[in-house]
Amino acid sequence: MRNPKEAAHKATGPILGHTQRGQCSKRLSILDAAAEVFCREGFAGASIDEIAVEACVSRQTIYNHYREKETLFTAVVEDVMNRTNSSLYSILATFPDKPDSLEDDLSAFAVRLTKNCLCNQDGKFLRKLVQSEGERYPQLFEGWRKHGPGKIGTALAALFARLSYGGALQMEDFDLAARQFLALVNADLQILTLFGESPTDEQLETAARNAVRTFLRAYSAPATNAPASQPPVKAVG
């Protein structure tokens, strides 16, 4: 789902959608529908006709824009990856720099992350498709590995490093802490998302709060420890 307008179109059903959307953006319509169907059926199970119906477009139009099924598939993956990456970076920019309450601010950050990246439609798409088609298209998802969870991991690690030098956290391996932070946030969520359910806002907040509390119990600097003595940054390998 690309934006609220299209969500509204989806809601009205395919009948009205025909002329509702400017014909200049059939490509977007196709990409959205294809993402939906590929996610639901997998690459092999998805049929071009099904995508055409869902996109309110003739099959031939799909073949005009994207030469063949595989071309369409890679286009969809790259589209979703780009959207997710940009969303990811804008969220990373909201990381609590000088936190008022570390627990509250980290929790809110974790909620933003899960709600807009990890647990939304795009996140579900990437999770499913990387899992089912990742081995078949290694170079296609290599970008996801590097710029998706890979990048989020190193970015988070850098942010944790800043908090450590500021004296709020105490840890030796920032990358490890970042991976564990993400793992803890997902701990309560993955069972829900595995079955396609979208967690409610309340569930997201509970999961984030639980994760952050445990994370801080493990990594918050002891109150007695002055922020003066900090371990040196270990080179990231």
Place this chain on the structure above:
Amino acid sequence: MRNPKEAAHKATGPILGHTQRGQCSKRLSILDAAAEVFCREGFAGASIDEIAVEACVSRQTIYNHYREKETLFTAVVEDVMNRTNSSLYSILATFPDKPDSLEDDLSAFAVRLTKNCLCNQDGKFLRKLVQSEGERYPQLFEGWRKHGPGKIGTALAALFARLSYGGALQMEDFDLAARQFLALVNADLQILTLFGESPTDEQLETAARNAVRTFLRAYSAPATNAPASQPPVKAVG
């Protein structure tokens, strides 16, 4: 892969396999091959002929034993689920009751869990298939949800409760702690397993050690808290 003998058969290739295995157990041969192919290709992408070749069996034999493709699929899922469940229970029985070193014993336990349940061929199969076909066959994987990670969670929670009452751990929500323990153990592993790679023993041990140290920093009882601060072992990725 059902047992070492069959692994040997696989290694010799399909040519000799024909008569090598007693014909009484064609069913097992079919189940193994079907698991392999379903896991690799997904339900829609897997073809009966492909399974037949991999099982060194004629297509008709498959239809004799399992009426249709979907019957075979559910049989495979139930077979893998049963195997995983029994393996799971035997591993849960090895949970450190009266631990000598909590860190060492919990780490060793986590390694057993990942090596024999979560990261082996069956674990990969279930993860992939639950993800890709879980929404299509909800009742089929409902058992997995309850008796797989659901059961492992509650079982672990009970074991953590015992350790807590024994004074080794301190926590309020045992179920939450169990989910977080599993999440932490998977933190370093899921990126590897997502792309089909099997973690080495060394990676498994490192991941377990990292997880357990963070877990204990968050949850070990205050008395034993002092000597718990150690540098983490180096990262897996």
Place this chain on the structure above:
DNA sequence: GTCAAATTAGACACTATTGTCTAAAACGTC
């Protein structure tokens, strides 16, 4: 209104797959 480009429906050939059927072969048991 005109025109070029985009879109459409539908037919089409081609391939792959499912599931059935049959007759021959292999097997295990006696």
Place this chain on the structure above:
DNA sequence: GACGTTTTAGACAATAGTGTCTAATTTGAC
């Protein structure tokens, strides 16, 4: 060695999907 069962190879119809082609229609720009 004989017999009933299992397995096998192959042909087979039926179905579904991919990708192409064409001719008609719609669209947007002028």
